[in-house]
Amino acid sequence: MKKLHFTYEMQIEYSTEVSTCNFTIKCIPVDTLRQKIEDIKITLQPDVGYQWGKDGFNNTQIWGANFKPHTFFRYEIDGFATTELSNCEEDIDENLAMVFAHPHGLNVAGKAIRDFYIEKIKDINACTFDKATQIMKLLSQSFEYRTGSTQIDTYAEEAFEQGCGVCQDYAHILISLLHLAGIPARYVTGFIIGEGVSHAWVEFLDDNKWYGIDPANNKLVNDEYIKIGHGRDARDCMINRGIMHGGGLHTQSVNVRVKDTEKGL
């Protein structure tokens, strides 16, 4: 268990004026069995106000619009998370569990993933938990982390064929393999301790409980992880969604900081 202080900052600058902008931000960690969130502060600049909402998977989001001409948009989400209060998340919405048992969007398996499954995974005889972690291990041995080698809409199959990708691709391929093994699995976005950008990992269902595993780091999720939300694939979990009129060239930067409050890092 740790108490973590997290800050997510997003800033976007436009080369010319934007007349209207609509935004949806899905970057607000909520309480689960695993984590408790306190003192959430949301700051928007320009301060145009926002609405609260939930997406189809019950993730929290804020949304709104800026109808006044502007040349930048900045926001910050800041708060504290007490993590690893439990090693799993209860399946609070059993109705959605079956949604996560089926291939969808970016995690649909193709021939390469299927062949890998048949060759390396099909005959594994183990309980769900062990099977899932073994699949993760096998994947991390056959796939390489390489920044910039994939796009935000790269399919699991494409990434697997080329043999490298980033955390998002690891997550999609692992979900794809878990589905082939008959294990419901979902895509998770969140933060990990340190400084950088947001992270993605996987949760799988075992006996009505969701366990987090991080295929990009080949390890179980622990008290250094703060979860934002989940969906079937990365498209379901986009942190920033926006549409603007005008704006010319955009320069976007994201900065995530997660510190252990005890260590004063």
Add this chain to the structure above:
Amino acid sequence: MKHLELLEHTDTVNELLARYGVKFGIYKNNVFKEQLFPFDAIPRIIEAEEYAYLERGLKQRVVALNAFLKDIYSKKQIVKDGVIPEDFIFASSGYMAECEGATPPKGIYSHISGIDLVKGKDDIWYILEDNLRVPSGASYPMIARELCRRASPETFKDLKIEDNRDYAKLLRRTFDNVNVGGHTVILTPGRYNAAYFEHSYLAEQTGAHLVNGSELVVKDDKLYFIAADGKLERVGAVYRRISDEYLDPMNFNPESLIGIPHIYDVFKKGNVALLNAPGNGVADDKGIYYFVPKMIKYYLGEEPILSNAPTYLPFYEDDMKYVLENFDNLVLKDVAEAGGYGVVFGNKMTKEQKESFVTLLKSEPRRFIAQEVIDFQDLDILEDGAPIPRKADLRAFVLTADEPLVWKSGLTRFSRNPDSFIVNSSQGGGFKDTWVLSR
């Protein structure tokens, strides 16, 4: 035949229809073409008693389909109880996870349902498909009736026909039932849409504003119409004639330029009604069709009044076996296609085509359904002044307002090609008025 007199006015009516802009836009080889939707003056006539039977069956079906949609986007009891396999829901392109947990006003998903039927040579009506997204077509028999009455008033003097011009009233009642406060608007993608005539005609007839996406805006958590003077006026219900994926670029296809950003968020808050609700595609695909009679039993505890065409799902082993053994007698349909596309007849394939189709079928059994070819009754159409028989279907419209309402008319579409069973207007067919006798 008292309506014979009317037939002499066929050309006049068609000319008037053309003048009113009753056209059907289609895309062929990526080129947009507007073509007239040919009207045939010989009406389809349905006796009062027969239609009363259809009405009971149609209401029952739509009530069950609405119950199904409500269940799928919440508890999914019908799947948990094993009545419908998960594959047919969650791997279906019509299922939209975005719609989970959103309850439309009064729990109604399909306000306007277009149910396609045919009457077999055995005198039995069969349901061909359900259209619960944005079914079109009601305006054509409406305006045709209006123009026929004008061209040949004598024809209608003594006949006891249900007046189908009340569709606008039924529609208005459907809008008002779910409107959460404010204007009702009809949202059109614009004049290049296949059914633009219908959008404008229904707006005129119901008194709803006809708008495009740029005339609506979400502010705070409500939807507004931008009036000519720039003032914002609250909208309480949107009869949207654009498909789910283009409705809201913030929630669905981000590329959409014809949608309204955040309209779905406003809907989820209960601050606007959308007719029909997004997500209905899960209930009207060809794969789920097979399960509709089971839904009726499951949700209503009743026997289905109207039958499906005998359908097989190659997904089930027994059905696959049957399909392979009886291939030549069956029509095969790709569940993801619509508008008469992706439909093939077993007996019309060459040996090679058959072989490659069977390979595809075996590798993707979930993708297809197979149906017995129903030998449906021909209706006469006029060609060069003489009646000739052609295949025809009937699209019935069922509105879900404070209670289910069946419009006492419908769109009868016919194939102009004597060898074709496909009557879709996008495939060049024509239409007839549907007369329901009032006694």
